[in-house]
Amino acid sequence: MPAPSREAFEGDIVPAQRPVIFTGLFAGEPVDAIRSLEQAVEAWGSVPLAISQEYSHNDFESQRDGYDVPDRKMSLAEYADFIAREPGTRWMCTEQRTPEHVARSFRRTSLAGVLEEDGDDVPSFFFFGNGGNHANFHFDGDMRATLLHHVAGRKRVFLVPPHEAEKMMPVKNFSRWLFYRFTEEERARFLAFADGWSAALEPGETLFIPTAWWHHLDYVEPAISINFRLRRNKALQLLGSGKLHIDHKLQALAVRMLQPLPADRDRFERIVRALAEPLSPADKLRAMARLYDRLLDELRAETGARAITGRLTDDETSLWARGLRRGTLYPERAVATSVES
Numbered sequence: 580m581p582a583p584s585r586e587a588f589e590g591d592i593v594p595a596q597r598p599v600i601f602t603g604l605f606a607g608e609p610v611d612a613i614r615s616l617e618q619a620v621e622a623w624g625s626v627p628l629a630i631s632q633e634y635s636h637n638d639f640e641s642q643r644d645g646y647d648v649p650d651r652k653m654s655l656a657e658y659a660d661f662i663a664r665e666p667g668t669r670w671m672c673t674e675q676r677t678p679e680h681v682a683r684s685f686r687r688t689s690l691a692g693v694l695e696e697d698g699d700d701v702p703s704f705f706f707f708g709n710g711g712n713h714a715n716f717h718f719d720g721d722m723r724a725t726l727l728h729h730v731a732g733r734k735r736v737f738l739v740p741p742h743e744a745e746k747m748m749p750v751k752n753f754s755r756w757l758f759y760r761f762t763e764e765e766r767a768r769f770l771a772f773a774d775g776w777s778a779a780l781e782p783g784e785t786l787f788i789p790t791a792w793w794h795h796l797d798y799v800e801p802a803i804s805i806n807f808r809l810r811r812n813k814a815l816q817l818l819g820s821g822k823l824h825i826d827h828k829l830q831a832l833a834v835r836m837l838q839p840l841p842a843d844r845d846r847f848e849r850i851v852r853a854l855a856e857p858l859s860p861a862d863k864l865r866a867m868a869r870l871y872d873r874l875l876d877e878l879r880a881e882t883g884a885r886a887i888t889g890r891l892t893d894d895e896t897s898l899w900a901r902g903l904r905r906g907t908l909y910p911e912r913a914v915a916t917s918v919e920s
């Protein structure tokens with residue numbers, strides 16, 4: 580659809596929480612003139628990129644404790660040469676903070692201020708991968724809706740709503756399904772089963788990914804996109820802060836709190852209090868998992884929401900081990916949270 584006004588975006592599109600593709604959202608801005616790899620190399624060739632392997636394709640190898648394969652540093656032009664020489668590589672630039680020089684190609688006048696609530700920013704991330712690469716099904720654990728502006732090359736996008744999480748074989752905010760291995764027919768059947776949505780994304784188009792929707796992207800050709808991660812209300816600022824372990828239960832709570840009910844205030848405060856409990860990191864993880872379950876059980880009783888199954892398995896717990904050990908998740912000496920109600 581054509582670019583909406585800010586009022587329509589905030590008043591209709593965001594509340595509807597359905598995927599949409601916009602054309603002309605950045606019309607007239609410098610980025611609008613960049614529609615191909617060659618033009619991107621011309622405009623941004625010198626910007627530094629960190630090249631790594633996509634997070635989840637290899638049984639979550641890169642997220643496990645002890646993984647220490649460093650990123651490779653290349654300029655954008657060097658990466659373009661690299662993938663021309665090694666078109667089958669799994670190395671790509673995934674979710675790097677958008678380099679300053681690239682960010683200047685957006686004036687960000689139109690939508691940067693949407694959903695403004697004090698204290699939250701609008702971060703932007705940069706993606707550049709070769710044809711044949713993928714971003715496997717995941718939802719964004721920061722609990723922000725996203726505008727993914729597509730610059731160069733073709734991508735295919737596949738989205739599944741949060742309430743279908745159990746069909747995704749969720750692990751953290753990732754799916755165990757390796758969708759890139761599915762045949763076209765399996766993909767179609769899976770999307771029908773999971774109430775999914777798919778589209779082709781062309782240069783100059785911008786995809787709205789609603790909060791906590793699962794998304795998978797195929798790089799049909801070498802492709803560059805830049806996202807803007809939209810502001811959140813207070814509740815989602817906490818749930819997506821990284822202070823809580825992310826899984827499909829937190830996802831369900833976050834979706835619940837998109838438009839908070841009076842009773843969500845109490846749920847929010849119980850989460851804040853639980854975070855402040857002095858427990859060892861491993862015990863805190865278990866206690867928080869139990870709290871998610873209790874809150875969801877209560878919601879089910881209150882609103883008739885569907886039960887959400889799945890326990891924190893040993894394997895999933897092992898994926899949190901690095902954060903627990905390094906003190907980035909549930910640190911021992913907690914924790915007055917900076918997001919106060």
Ligand SMILES: O=C(O)CCC(=O)C(=O)O
Nearest residue numbers: 706714719727796804806
């Ligand atoms: O395009 C990609 O590789 C992934 C995009 C994505 O996951 C996002 O914008 O949140």
Ligand SMILES: [Fe+2]
Nearest residue numbers: 717718719794
């Ligand atoms: Fe994402």
